[in-house]
Amino acid sequence: xxxxxxxxxxxxxxxxxxxxxxxxxxxxxxxxxxxxxxxxxxxxxxxxxxxxxxxxxxxxxxxxxxxxxxxxxxxxxxxxxxxxxxxxxxxxxxxxxxxxxxxxxxxxxxxxxxxxxxxxxxxxxxxxxxxxxxxxxxxxxxxxxxxxxxxxxxxxxxxxxxxxxxxxxxxxxxxxxxxxxxxxxxxxxxxxxxxxxxxxxxxxxxxxxx
Amino acid sequence: xxxxxxxxxxxxxxxxxxxxxxxxxxxxxxxxxxxxxxxxxxxxxxxxxxxxxxxxxxxxxxxxxxxxxxxxxxxxxxxxxxxxxxxxxxxxxxxxxxxxxxxxxxxxxxxxxxxxxxxxxxxxxxxxxxxxxxxxxxxxxxxxxxxxxxxxxxxxxxxxxxxxxxxxxxxxxxxxxxxxxxxxxxxxxxxxxxxxxxxxxxxxxxxxxx
Numbered sequence: 001x002x003x004x005x006x007x008x009x010x011x012x013x014x015x016x017x018x019x020x021x022x023x024x025x026x027x028x029x030x031x032x033x034x035x036x037x038x039x040x041x042x043x044x045x046x047x048x049x050x051x052x053x054x055x056x057x058x059x060x061x062x063x064x065x066x067x068x069x070x071x072x073x074x075x076x077x078x079x080x081x082x083x084x085x086x087x088x089x090x091x092x093x094x095x096x097x098x099x100x101x102x103x104x105x106x107x108x109x110x111x112x113x114x115x116x117x118x119x120x121x122x123x124x125x126x127x128x129x130x131x132x133x134x135x136x137x138x139x140x141x142x143x144x145x146x147x148x149x150x151x152x153x154x155x156x157x158x159x160x161x162x163x164x165x166x167x168x169x170x171x172x173x174x175x176x177x178x179x180x181x182x183x184x185x186x187x188x189x190x191x192x193x194x195x196x197x198x199x200x201x202x203x204x205x206x207x208x209x210x
Numbered sequence: 211x212x213x214x215x216x217x218x219x220x221x222x223x224x225x226x227x228x229x230x231x232x233x234x235x236x237x238x239x240x241x242x243x244x245x246x247x248x249x250x251x252x253x254x255x256x257x258x259x260x261x262x263x264x265x266x267x268x269x270x271x272x273x274x275x276x277x278x279x280x281x282x283x284x285x286x287x288x289x290x291x292x293x294x295x296x297x298x299x300x301x302x303x304x305x306x307x308x309x310x311x312x313x314x315x316x317x318x319x320x321x322x323x324x325x326x327x328x329x330x331x332x333x334x335x336x337x338x339x340x341x342x343x344x345x346x347x348x349x350x351x352x353x354x355x356x357x358x359x360x361x362x363x364x365x366x367x368x369x370x371x372x373x374x375x376x377x378x379x380x381x382x383x384x385x386x387x388x389x390x391x392x393x394x395x396x397x398x399x400x401x402x403x404x405x406x407x408x409x410x411x412x413x414x415x416x417x418x419x420x
Contacts, residue, residue, distance in 0.1 A: 003340045003382050126404075130213045132417050158418040169402045170410055172213050182402055189399035192379045192392055194336075200380055207342050208368040 006199030009096035010190050011118055012036065013104045013111045013167075014183070016127035017160040018153075019138030021173040025127065026105050028180050033187065036101045039092060042068065045083040058088065076106070076113030089117070096121060101187070108163035115166075123190045125183065126167035130174035216409030219306035220400050221328055222246065223314045223321045223377075224393070226337035227370040228363075229348030231383040235337065236315050238390050243397065246311045249302060252278065255293040268298065286316070286323030299327070306331060311397070318373035325376075333400045335393065336377035340384035 016022035030036055042058040044065050053059050060068070065084045068074060077086030087104070095102050104114065111124055129135040139153045164170055169186050173179040194200065226232035240246055252268040254275050263269050270278070275294045278284060287296030297314070305312050314324065321334055339345045349363045374380055379396050383389040404410065 003384050005382060128414070128417065132419060135417060161414060161418050164410065164414055165404065167404055169399070170404045170407055171402060172215060172413070174213050182398065185395040185398035186402060188392065188395035189379070192381060192396060194375065194377055194380045197380055200374065203382070204338070204371060204374055207338065207345060208371050209342055 003203070004199075005197045005203055007099045007191060007197045008121070009035075009099055009101045010123050010187075010196060011092065011096070011102050011104060011114065011121045012187065012190075013106060013114060013122060013124045014127065015107055015111055015124070015160075015163070015167065016173075017129070017135070017157040019135070019141075019157075020127045020129045021176060021179065022105065022127045024176060025173070025179055025183055026103060028176075029183055029187070030103060032180075032184070033101075035099075036103050036187070037095065039087055039102045039104050042074070042086045042088050043083060045085075075117050076110045078110060087114075092118075101191075108160065108166060111166065120195065123169070123186065124167040125169045125171060125186060126164045127179070128161065128164065128170060128172045130172055134174075213413070214409075215407045215413055217309045217401060217407045218331070219245075219309055219311045220333050220397075220406060221302065221306070221312050221314060221324065221331045222397065222400075223316060223324060223332060223334045224337065225317055225321055225334070225370075225373070225377065226383075227339070227345070227367040229345070229367075230337045230339045231386060231389065232315065232337045234386060235383070235389055235393055236313060238386075239393055239397070240313060242390075242394070243311075245309075246313050246397070247305065249297055249312045249314050252284070252296045252298050253293060255295075285327050286320045288320060297324075302328075311401075318370065318376060321376065330405065333379070333396065334377040335379045335381060335396060336374045337389070338371065338374065338380060338382045340382055344384075 014022050014026050030038060040055065040058060042060055042065065044060060044062045045057070047053060047059045051057065062084065065086065068086065068088070069077060073088055073090065074086035075089045075092060077084065092102050104110065114122055129138065135157060136154070139157060140150055171179050171182050190196065224232050224236055240248060250265065250268060252270055252275065254270060254272045255267070257263060257269045261267065272294065275296065278296065279287060283298055283300065284296035285299045285302060287294065302312050314320065324332055339348065345367060346364070349367060350360055381389050381392050400406065
């Protein structure tokens with residue numbers, strides 16, 4: 001029977017400029033690793049027909065959201081197109097305490113907020129595109145966009161990329177399977193981090209017969 | 211052509227009580243990964259017929275060794291059975307600067323000395339046996355040993371094991387191929403550590419067209 005050391009889960013943050021492959025990598029990781037689940041956010045955005053409350057999002061009123069902000073119930077929260085989004089601390093804690101991991105597909109601002117509240121549980125990975133040519137190609141995919149839209153998108157990408165140094169790990173994604181393996185190695189290694197293996201204290205005690 | 215980000219090598223320390231499989235894991239890692247080489251120690255021990263100076267050890271006189279100690283030329287040094295052994299800082303630095311990694315098969319005392327001199331380059335992995343029964347079996351393999359020898363060996367193992375909490379990662383080795391994969395994942399992840407990828411600053415500069 002394999003030796004199971006109890007461990008505390010980790011909060012895996014994956015960020016990147018748009019088009020660098022973050023969503024593909026995140027999806028593949030969720031599919032390949034049953035111990036990782038996506039963080040479910042709380043939002044004030046109206047529920048769409050195909051969405052399930054508690055699965056896609058927790059849908060709440062604006063009043064309830066602001067109340068949760070005041071209660072300190074969020075690890076991070078943000079406003080996007082006038083709608084409020086937040087990561088509920090209690091739901092994440094419940095998963096981590098079970099030794100399961102939570103994946104966050106958020107930007108650098110969300111990552112900064114998480115870092116303030118959950119430093120030790122956090123593993124931050126930044127995905128970079130392989131070259132400027134590839135970045136431009138991805139940003140200009142819709143050829144009909146006027147130059148000012150393209151320029152704004154490029155400025156946004158540059159702004160996002162400039163946050164790379166706030167992350168623990170950086171993956172240059174030139175090949176999805178390779179980048180996926182690298183992301184998996186980061187998860188595997190972080191699970192072996194001594195401080196996350198909270199069962200080691202008891203395990204070693206039995207080992208030395210104390 | 212793959213994007214090569216210049217990186218600084220890492221100092222991989224693997225420690226364990228005797229019999230936990232450290233040497234097997236270290237050998238397999240050296241065989242499977244051409245970027246990792248073993249640290250070559252300086253010693254005052256007489257050279258054996260099958261040993262090569264500069265490959266197995268750097269063989270020096272006791273006077274020269276003590277001079278190197280005074281010069282601060284060692285990352286760590288120790289005395290074993292009256293012979294002096296030391297890790298030469300300059301040789302290790304040369305390898306790290308090339309973006310290659312160095313493996314150290316040393317005990318917790320050596321690891322403590324390394325930590326004082328090279329904290330940022332260090333990745334410390336501790337290997338534990340899977341159970342007390344297995345540990346006793348390995349320590350008692352030579353059935354003819356008198357009880358006091360067995361007891362001393364057990365006390366030594368307990369002393370070594372009790373240092374587990376000074377390491378960054380802990381692997382419970384119940385299955386060599388599994389433990390080997392875990393060790394490889396740690397190396398792969400640590401190479402993706404932002405601070406070790408020293409070429410990222412220039413890479414990102416080109417990426418954002420600065």
